[in-house]
Amino acid sequence: MTGSNADEERNRAVETPGSGQQAPRARRARPSATPSRKMSTRPRPQTAAPDSNSEDEIAPVQTLSVEIQPIGGIFGTPNPVMSDDDSPGLIGRMLRRRPVAPKSSEPGLLADIDFRMLWLSRLLSQTAQGALLYALLILVVDLSDRTVFNSLFVICSIIPSIAFGLPAGVVADTVPRRGLLVLLNLFRFTFMLLLVGSEVSLAGVFAATLGIWVIHQFYSPTEASVLADIVEPARYTSAQAMFNLALTISQALGLVIAAPILLRLGGPKLVFVVAGALWLVAGALTALLPALEEHRTRRRGAGRTLRQMLGDGWRFARSDRFTFEAIIDDVLVGVGMSALVVIMPFYLERVLGTSKENTVFVFAPAAFGLVMGIRLAPKLANLIGEQYLATLSLFLFALVVAALGFVEQTYDFLNDTLLFPLDQLTNAVGVSPLIFVAMLLSIPAGFASAVVNVAARSILLSRTPASLRGQVIATQGLMGNIAALIPTVMAGIATDVFGVKPVAVGIGVCIVIAAMVAHMLGRRSADLPNVVPQT
Known part of the structure; x- marks a missing residue:
């Protein structure tokens, strides 16, 4: 009895691996039509027995599990079942890219304090400039009866670009850009103080117009260069779009809203005061930017004439x-x-x-x-x-x-x-x-x-x-x-x-x-x- 019982138990132990082989066969036949969680099931410990047939049958299951399992971005998608559509087309590719875009969790540009300071300074400075130019144009119309002065007012915006455009670019690439922005905003504020403290005249209006546009020639390339210095190259398009949005908002605020209201309430002097205050705040915001002097270390101006430097751009x-x-x-x-x-x-x-x-x-x-x-x-x-x-x-x-x-x-x-x-x-x-x-x-x-x-x-x-x-x-x-x-x-x-x-x-x-x-x-x-x- 004892010997027969031992033989029976030995026979059960021998039969157990054979019966365990049926499960791998069933699992191997299902991957093509079964969700990936079924295929990713790990083999049971019994399969580790030294049986060559068992190892040959389990190996494909392990390979499928590794290939289809969504492991940390190898395929870049949270959904491993993607092989139903072999030719998704343009719309399909767009839809498949969107869920895995790494920028989905990327904070907005305005969340970056440096960009936010620069964006707000642009918004305020452009609002001030729009309101001021509107007021100056109204003064030209009121102080003269000839349309030729209107054309002269427009020419005052073109001459500074032709005369100072290229030198302004050299300055923007030579001196510290943060300090230059602060200094130019202070110059604008000083112009407003002079206009507030003096009698309004046609000559003064044209002088102020020329001065503001000369400053603008230096400010614009410096501001755009600072944008590229504080933003990653991959986000230049979004940053420039935000910059243009600030310009659009400032034109609406300065030309359409602020200037007409201020002229009605207090006349040109009130416009000068508000514009000066806005430029003062814009200068303070640019002073909060980080030091930007990397471009100065790459200058190649040694031994070169001014004419050569002006033509570099x-x-x-x-x-x-x-x-x-x-x-x-x-x-x-x-x-x-x-x-x-x-x-x-x-x-x-x-x-x-x-x-x-x-x-x-x-x-x-x-x-x-x-x-x-x-x-x-x-x-x-x-x-x-x-x-x-x-x-x-x-x-x-x-x-x-x-x-x-x-x-x-x-x-x-x-x-x-x-x-x-x-x-x-x-x-x-x-x-x-x-x-x-x-x-x-x-x-x-x-x-x-x-x-x-x-x-x-x-x-x-x-x-x-x-x-x-x-x-x-x-x-x-x-x-x-x-x-x-x-x-x-x-x-x-x-x-x-x-x-x-x-x-x-x-x-x-x-x-x-x-x-x-x-x-x-x-x-x-x-x-x-x-x-x-x-x-």
């Missing part, structure tokens, strides 16, 4: 294809905007049949497109790339400008072909059909101009070394002002000769042709586009 921009194309895209949008400003009063009277005083009302929807462009530019840049985004947005801007010359045909196409209820909308809004179409066209125009500026400036900041950023930005400003002079004058003359609508079409066509020529020149001159240092 242009030579770098001309040698780097992507920087050159981005600058040209941004400059062409500025040229187109300047030409539109000239023809818009005639366009409203001769084409839309309304008074030129309604310019702000007709093109107010452009502000909506501007804000949308600022907000969407970073996402679009991540989707198609900054270079393509800037160029395509430029073409969109040119198309919209040219469409102003076919406003009647555009209305018929939208209303009759696409069956948009424009007749009902125009009756509900109470405006003429042509004015309504012009308002609609202003939305993509504002959108495209904002996107071009954000994408182009982001390219410039990312590809320009820290020791040359100020000069390249100053070179872009100088190119924009010079390039806008001749087209602005020619647009006014051509309007009297050919009419408004042909000139609008011509502006759009010229923008496209100039962009294509500039891009061909950029590709021809840049032999090594990828050797530009990143800072």
Whole structure:
């Protein structure tokens, strides 16, 4: 009895491994149709028995578990079951990337104290400048009866750029940038003290206008360079979008809200006081920025003449294809905007049949497109790339400008072909059909101009070394002002000769042709586009 019992127990021990082999077989047949948690089940301790068949069958289960298990970012997705769609397409790739983007938990730019200080200083300084320029223009109108002084007021904003643009870029790349921003804000505050303490005169207004714009030539490239110094290169597009948003808000606060109210309450003196106070606060905010002197250690000015240093910005921009194309895209949008400003009063009277005083009302929807462009530019840049985004947005801007010359045909196409209820909308809004179409066209125009500026400036900041950023930005400003002079004058003359609508079409066509020529020149001159240092 005892021997037979021992034999029976020995037989059970031998049969147990065989029976345990059935479970691995069942588990191995299920992975292709079973959720991953089933496949990731670890083998039982019994399988460690020295049985060659058992080891051969368990090994595939272990391999599948490692390949499909979502281990810390090997595949970069929290969901391991992704193989059902072999060709997801563009939308599918976008949807799959979004949950795993490392930036989802990244704090916003305004959460960074350095960027927040710089952003607030820009908001306050630009608000002060907008309110001051509005007040100075009203003073020019009140103190003189000749329109030539209005043109002289505009010229006062162009001359400083031509005379001081390039030297200002050299200064921005040579001296400590934080100290320079503080000093320039103090200069602005001093100007306001002088205006408050003196009698208002036409000569004083023009002197103040020249002084403010001279300071601006030094402030603008320095401020943009500081932005690149305190923000990571991967976030340049978002940072530039936030910078443009601050500018848009400041224009609304300074030009539309603050200046008219302050002029009614206390006259120009009150505007000078408020502007000076805002610049004083902006100077205090820039003083809180960290020391920014890295660019000074990379200067290459030893043994070089001033003329050579003044041309550094242009030579770098001309040698780097992507920087050159981005600058040209941004400059062409500025040229187109300047030409539109000239023809818009005639366009409203001769084409839309309304008074030129309604310019702000007709093109107010452009502000909506501007804000949308600022907000969407970073996402679009991540989707198609900054270079393509800037160029395509430029073409969109040119198309919209040219469409102003076919406003009647555009209305018929939208209303009759696409069956948009424009007749009902125009009756509900109470405006003429042509004015309504012009308002609609202003939305993509504002959108495209904002996107071009954000994408182009982001390219410039990312590809320009820290020791040359100020000069390249100053070179872009100088190119924009010079390039806008001749087209602005020619647009006014051509309007009297050919009419408004042909000139609008011509502006759009010229923008496209100039962009294509500039891009061909950029590709021809840049032999090594990828050797530009990143800072």
